[in-house]
Amino acid sequence: MKEVLKLGYIKLTVSINKDKKTNQYELSVEEVNILSCGITKNKAIEEAIDLIEETTKDYFENLKENLSIYKMKRLYPYYLELKDCSRSKIKNMLVIA
Incomplete structure (x- = not known):
């Protein structure tokens, strides 16, 4: 299942699936390379939001280095947005059926 998280001009594609072997939900945000999991969809979403907040903070703490690496530089518009x-704005924009 895919959903789109719209942030101004930026969109994030979110995929969520249930792993039958582990009985956990796996969530990925393709554009910023975030992977999370949880026993419920809500736990997976909360974990993804935690990771988005942490990686955004880390990205700007190491901005000079990130802008010198092509793969990281292309993530700049996403992290800037x-x-x-x-947290509540991200969560309100993310609706998983």
């Missing part, structure tokens, strides 16, 4: 998003 996410930098000012509150």
Whole structure:
């Protein structure tokens, strides 16, 4: 199942699946390379939001280095948009059926 998280001009594609072997939900956010899991969809979403917040903070703490690496430099528009998003704003935009 895929959902789109829209942040201004940026969109994040979110995929969520249930792993039958582990009985956990696996969530991925392709554009910023976030993978999370949880016993419920909500736990997987909360974990993804935690990771988005942490990686955004880390990205800007190491901005000079990140901008010198092509794969990291292309993530700049996403992290710039996410930098000012509150947790509740991200969560409200993310709706998984």
